[in-house]
Amino acid sequence: MEDLNFRNGDAKTDVYGSSTMLQPAPVDKIPDGPTTPEIAYQMVKDETFSQTQPRLNLATFVTTYMDDYATKLMNDAININYIDETEYPRIAVMNGKCINIIANLWNSPEKDQWKTGALAIGSSEACMLGGVAAWLRWRKKRQAEGKPFDKPNFVISSAFQVVWEKFGQLWQIEMRQVPLTLDKTTLDPEEALKMCDENTICIVPILGVTWTGLNDDVKALDAALEAYNAKTGFDIPIHVDAASGGFILPFLQPELEWDFRLKWVYSISTSGHKFGLVYPGLGWVCWKGKEYLPDEMSFSVNYLGANITQVGLNFSRPAAQILGQYYQFIRLGFQGYKEIQYNSMEITKYLHAEIAKIPQFKNYSPDVVNPLFIWYMEPEYDKKANWTLYDLQDKLAQSGWMVPAYTLPDTLENFVVMRVVARMGFNRDMADMLLGDIKNAVAALDKLEYPTTTRIAMNKNEKITPTKFNHNGRRKADKK
Numbered sequence: 001m002e003d004l005n006f007r008n009g010d011a012k013t014d015v016y017g018s019s020t021m022l023q024p025a026p027v028d029k030i031p032d033g034p035t036t037p038e039i040a041y042q043m044v045k046d047e048t049f050s051q052t053q054p055r056l057n058l059a060t061f062v063t064t065y066m067d068d069y070a071t072k073l074m075n076d077a078i079n080i081n082y083i084d085e086t087e088y089p090r091i092a093v094m095n096g097k098c099i100n101i102i103a104n105l106w107n108s109p110e111k112d113q114w115k116t117g118a119l120a121i122g123s124s125e126a127c128m129l130g131g132v133a134a135w136l137r138w139r140k141k142r143q144a145e146g147k148p149f150d151k152p153n154f155v156i157s158s159a160f161q162v163v164w165e166k167f168g169q170l171w172q173i174e175m176r177q178v179p180l181t182l183d184k185t186t187l188d189p190e191e192a193l194k195m196c197d198e199n200t201i202c203i204v205p206i207l208g209v210t211w212t213g214l215n216d217d218v219k220a221l222d223a224a225l226e227a228y229n230a231k232t233g234f235d236i237p238i239h240v241d242a243a244s245g246g247f248i249l250p251f252l253q254p255e256l257e258w259d260f261r262l263k264w265v266y267s268i269s270t271s272g273h274k275f276g277l278v279y280p281g282l283g284w285v286c287w288k289g290k291e292y293l294p295d296e297m298s299f300s301v302n303y304l305g306a307n308i309t310q311v312g313l314n315f316s317r318p319a320a321q322i323l324g325q326y327y328q329f330i331r332l333g334f335q336g337y338k339e340i341q342y343n344s345m346e347i348t349k350y351l352h353a354e355i356a357k358i359p360q361f362k363n364y365s366p367d368v369v370n371p372l373f374i375w376y377m378e379p380e381y382d383k384k385a386n387w388t389l390y391d392l393q394d395k396l397a398q399s400g401w402m403v404p405a406y407t408l409p410d411t412l413e414n415f416v417v418m419r420v421v422a423r424m425g426f427n428r429d430m431a432d433m434l435l436g437d438i439k440n441a442v443a444a445l446d447k448l449e450y451p452t453t454t455r456i457a458m459n460k461n462e463k464i465t466p467t468k469f470n471h472n473g474r475r476k477a478d479k480k
């Protein structure tokens with residue numbers, strides 16, 4: 001058989017001189033035989049070579065930079081399965097310490113040494129766990145009262161992240177959406193309460209709304225809920241989806257009450273791999289106390305040599321992220337996190353102010369409350385422009401930037417917006433480079449004499465689907 005690795009089996013042949021490099025990469029079938037690690041490495045590396053550089057990807061919320069020590073720690077732990085807690089008990093303890101630290105950042109009232117919370121692979125799993133706990137608590141209460149418990153629902157704004165749609169679908173819990181408008185840009189507590197009834201398992205405000213960067217007003221919701229629950233006799237709680245805000249507000253706005261200080265907030269979830277500053281995948285969920293985590297959700301597993309309590313959807317999972325999170329806590333401390341989040345926020349505010357000066361654009365909100373914001377085309381200009389923000393997205397990609405354009409959900413679906421997320425690893429100089437590229441691109445697009453294909457489609461009111469999924473994870477075809 002022909003040796004595909006080396007011509008005539010010559011080990012001195014360079015990777016790019018090998019015959020394997022003349023073959024297409026496998027698509028359907030596992031190759032017949034092995035190749036050298038050098039060749040395999042290069043083939044996989046090359047296949048992803050032309051992608052956006054992670055740090056120029058301003059679409060993602062997820063960490064794209066950690067220092068060398070963090071990276072080394074995580075690489076050192078790459079072969080550790082978190083679930084083997086008996087074999088690696090120090091990591092289970094470290095996990096508990098991370099949960100304690102996060103619960104305390106959110107002003108947990110819990111007095112026990114180990115706070116009630118769970119590790120997750122991201123906010124998605126963490127949201128699911130918070131949602132399932134709310135559902136089981138509600139169900140148990142309904143059962144005890146001899147009432148039907150087959151039609152649960154939850155209430156959220158229409159700017160939900162896709163995980164909540166999954167939660168509704170997978171557990172068959174009706175999702176009730178409070179539509180956003182240009183005037184009401186965040187969840188309206190009164191509108192949310194109008195959608196509640198005896199079957200409502202929880203209301204889900206979002207801190208750092210994926211679509212807009214804004215924060216739902218949890219304090220106002222809590223106050224409205226207090227009156228509502230007193231009047232109706234229900235006890236509808238709040239789960240806060242703090243995927244981004246959970247690691248921003250404790251450092252930059254510690255006085256803002258959105259967390260366990262509020263009466264009806266029973267659980268909170270966040271992404272350790274967003275502003276928790278750890279590489280993916282890491283999420284956290286905490287409950288206000290043990291009594292809010294239903295027994296049915298914690299499983300004791302004893303075949304690994306000890307009785308271990310687990311809360312989670314997955315079994316095996318990487319442990320490296322826990323080391324990364326604990327390292328960041330020690331390395332940065334409260335002050336270090338504050339400095340990094342402050343810088344991300346200042347750079348966002350700078351970009352926001354500069355975008356406001358570009359006559360073709362209009363910011364969605366005058367406020368910047370998280371290190372991200374969105375803008376759209378100035379409406380008068382939009383009527384006569386020959387291009388759209390989708391064209392700008394393409395033009396910026398030519399300089400390596402990933403700056404997403406997408407339509408807002410639901411009632412605002414005619415608004416094409418563009419979003420920038422500033423994270424650790426994005427500095428003022430890069431912001432200036434981006435602004436320069438945006439201004440050059442706009443100047444070039446303004447010179448177009450004929451409308452672009454996306455502009456033609458938009459003028460005809462056709463849906464534009466440059467990619468199958470938008471940057472908020474929702475399938476575009478879902479909305480009709």
Ligand SMILES: *Cc1c(COP(=O)(O)O)cnc(C)c1O
Pocket residue numbers: 061121122123124125127161163206207208209210241242243244271282283
């Ligand atoms: C990112 C995000 C999620 C999902 O988080 P992952 O960590 O990517 O699983 C959920 N909710 C909100 C508001 C988000 O921004």
